Amino acid sequence: MMPLLFSLDDAHSLRTPLCRGLNADAGRLERRRFPDGESYLRIHNEVTGRPVLVLADLSRPDDKFLPLSFLCDTLRELGASQVGLIAPYLCYMRQDDRFHAGEAVTSRTFARLLSTQIDWLVTVDPHLHRYHRLDEIYRVPSTVVQAAPLLADWLGERQDPLLLVGPDAESEQWVAKIAARSGHDYVVGSKVRSGDRQVAVQLPDLSAWHQHTAVIIDDVISSGQTVLRCLQALRAQGLNRVDCAVIHGLFADDIEQQLTDNGLRRLITTNAIAHPSNAIDLSPLLLAPIRKHLAAS
Numbered sequence: 001m002m003p004l005l006f007s008l009d010d011a012h013s014l015r016t017p018l019c020r021g022l023n024a025d026a027g028r029l030e031r032r033r034f035p036d037g038e039s040y041l042r043i044h045n046e047v048t049g050r051p052v053l054v055l056a057d058l059s060r061p062d063d064k065f066l067p068l069s070f071l072c073d074t075l076r077e078l079g080a081s082q083v084g085l086i087a088p089y090l091c092y093m094r095q096d097d098r099f100h101a102g103e104a105v106t107s108r109t110f111a112r113l114l115s116t117q118i119d120w121l122v123t124v125d126p127h128l129h130r131y132h133r134l135d136e137i138y139r140v141p142s143t144v145v146q147a148a149p150l151l152a153d154w155l156g157e158r159q160d161p162l163l164l165v166g167p168d169a170e171s172e173q174w175v176a177k178i179a180a181r182s183g184h185d186y187v188v189g190s191k192v193r194s195g196d197r198q199v200a201v202q203l204p205d206l207s208a209w210h211q212h213t214a215v216i217i218d219d220v221i222s223s224g225q226t227v228l229r230c231l232q233a234l235r236a237q238g239l240n241r242v243d244c245a246v247i248h249g250l251f252a253d254d255i256e257q258q259l260t261d262n263g264l265r266r267l268i269t270t271n272a273i274a275h276p277s278n279a280i281d282l283s284p285l286l287l288a289p290i291r292k293h294l295a296a297s
């Protein structure tokens, strides 16, 4: 049976390519808020016995998780044969430890809650730092898609000599893969975070790469402080041509002007989260894992 694909956000740029690539019908979802702020949700398709895909942009998740839960639960109540979640950005991955007594390890709790709502999960480069695999916290089958080949191919088209720069140890998992595929050199810095927006980045000696264009690579830009401090550290060493490629553009703060004022030439992101900086379409990488889960469930 042809799958049905619902998107919590009608404008998600992955909706049409995924429907086309999977030969899926676009589901019709009616959503509004009652005057008191509670969610109203109605599914306008017959879902009984059909495999259903839910595409969700999970940036700013606190507003989205309840509507997502209502949707998935209703799909199951109405008899969908499976409910698979495509969450190109998987939220609540960064609080992966109890750093201070009494803190909520929100990654674990969120994973536990979400796992009760869905049959499987496909996501792109979740922030796996202290966890190494999603199944350490998720209780449903999952596939992690890596955006590295698409970023590497995008960089591979560049003619100027590039130095890829990971701002911190965590970023090495992404920058090393992109460097290996694109054939560019890379270095990794070290970062100390003393607050949500207090970040210091140190880079190794870069005198061997003065003629290169630096490209900062990271998985997430949130406040933008990591990229900003990395940019400043590069310029302090005389690397004045600096671009940046990030997988998930959360843009929690209005940082872009500040980055431009500090000399950043270009910032690009994937379309995991819709933003004017989107330059890389993830859909070619998502189709095969989604088909695999559809067939296995």
Ligand SMILES: O=P(O)(O)OC[C@H]1O[C@@H](O)[C@H](O)[C@@H]1O
Binding pocket: 094, 127, 167, 168, 170, 171, 196, 199, 218, 219, 220, 221, 222, 223, 224, 225, 226, 227
């Ligand atoms: O510095 P901001 O943009 O707030 O946060 C993003 C950084 O925080 C880390 O978890 C990410 O891997 C990235 O390096």
